[in-house]
Amino acid sequence: MLRIEFQIRPAGISSKLFDLEEQIRSIEVDNALPATGERIFLFLTVQFDDDISEDVIAGQLPNTKVVDTTKAEVNQHTYYLSVVADISEVSVLALLTKNEAIPHRIVSQNAHLNVVATVRDWTHLKEVAGTIESEHGSLELVGTTQTETIGFPLGGNKIKRNMSGKLSDKQLEVLETAYQMGYFRVPQEVTAEEIANESDISRSTLSERLRRVEHNFCELLFGPQR
Amino acid sequence: MTMILVVKSVDQHPSIREALGSVVTPGETVYFLRLPTVRCLGPLIQEISPMVEYDVEYTIDCLPEGYEVSDVVDFAVEVGADRICIGIFERTLTGKARIDDLTQSIVLHDHVSGDLVVGEDTIILENLSYEGEE
Structure with missing residues (x-):
């Protein structure tokens, strides 16, 4: 296919x-x-x-x-x-x-x-x-x-709604800022320092929040950590 | 078996290696069909060394200035190409092989059909048949 x-x-x-x-x-x-x-x-x-x-x-x-x-x-x-x-x-x-x-x-x-x-x-x-x-x-x-599989038809909304309830407002805010500024692009369009400045938080707080976001995404995908 | 490699750039080594390495049977005839914007395939061919490394006969041909997709199809019919390989130069954000105008024109051409395989660096059109062409 x-x-x-x-x-x-x-x-x-x-x-x-x-x-x-x-x-x-x-x-x-x-x-x-x-x-x-x-x-x-x-x-x-x-x-x-x-x-x-x-x-x-x-x-x-x-x-x-x-x-x-x-x-x-x-x-x-x-x-x-x-x-x-x-x-x-x-x-x-x-x-x-x-x-x-x-x-x-x-x-x-x-x-x-x-x-x-x-x-x-x-x-x-x-x-x-x-x-x-x-x-x-x-x-x-x-x-x-x-592709070997048909994949999932439409339904992106389900993912978005599921995700939104699993993250705190602050986590969502920093994730969106990082995404919109191009942090997840390859190559990166922005440094962590610049996102931290934009969000008015320290580098370590930024790093912590993004890791919590990743952890929560993983939990949603794979279930609780063993 | 006969194959056309559409050469869009002198830096197309990965796609040519993939095409030659994965689909060519020894003794196959390969036509390097370069776009008019691509000059001097010497160093590229020398580096890839199709005769020694892949045991194929090859010729180099060039599309005319202001070429159209029909020039590619006419050439494919003329040499009886079983395969046309087109290099992938870019991927979309979701990892799809980006399709340019020439590739779209060949893929959606009314008279060309067969199987389409998307490799790492090459789109391979194979088991080709040409309906409505003399």
């Missing part, structure tokens, strides 16, 4: 939300479930640049019913949206599943819709890419890798 990543232009619900006056940093499809007929439940994580009300969001999505808007505990201006919409609002998801490709990530940011999916082989890749390209006008393959 092949895991593929490609980019297309935002369409449907993504492009409608991007048309809001409030700046949006990203929209991710966390999950989708069938409702009735051509309607589906859509679970989205949307990062705005500022706070936003459910009314503003609903006003932008005339044929979509906003079922719930929950502000995330972490990540300022991040909202979990639950909506019922026409499947055409996320046509790339429909095209992937109709063609029996497994969607893993569907994220809109920087005027692109970035998609990660699994296909059976090269022939399947061409079929899927051809169908999406004819529907969306263009498609740019970003990358590919060989």
Whole structure:
């Protein structure tokens, strides 16, 4: 099997939300479930640049019913949206599943819709890419890798929500600062000293907090330490 | 068996070694097909030494200035290539082999099909068949 990543232009619900006056940093499809007929439940994580009300969001999505808007505990201006919409609002998801490709990530940011999916082989890749390209006008393959397993479909939201309850506010804050400043990039874009300065804490406190974060992540993955 | 190695850079040693080392059977014919931007493959070939190290015959060909994907496909049809190997030069943050325009054009070309294998340093298109090409 092949895991593929490609980019297309935002369409449907993504492009409608991007048309809001409030700046949006990203929209991710966390999950989708069938409702009735051509309607589906859509679970989205949307990062705005500022706070936003459910009314503003609903006003932008005339044929979509906003079922719930929950502000995330972490990540300022991040909202979990639950909506019922026409499947055409996320046509790339429909095209992937109709063609029996497994969607893993569907994220809109920087005027692109970035998609990660699994296909059976090269022939399947061409079929899927051809169908999406004819529907969306263009498609740019970003990358590919060989995989033995289908992997987990969508559902990034579950991980994010699970993680958020397992870390303290201070740990989350320092983790986000380190991440946003490029501490986990290879090569590193920032030194520990710079993150400590930015967070107004000492180097040793930074180190301690990041290690606690790692420990908590490991506990979540592997269970309690033996 | 016939193989095309698309050469995009004179520093493509790992991908050429992977292609030659893992997929070539002795006596195979290898076509080094260089992009017009790649000059002088001498040192690269000398270092890799395809005839001695891998027991293959090889020739060096060049794509024309302003080439299109059809030039690559036409060349593959002309030499009856069973495989096309394209170097991987970069990985995405999640470790996928980054695909450039030329690679995308070949991979999504209507007339080329077969198996796609993503190696460490090379994307290998193998068991190729060419539909609709004369």
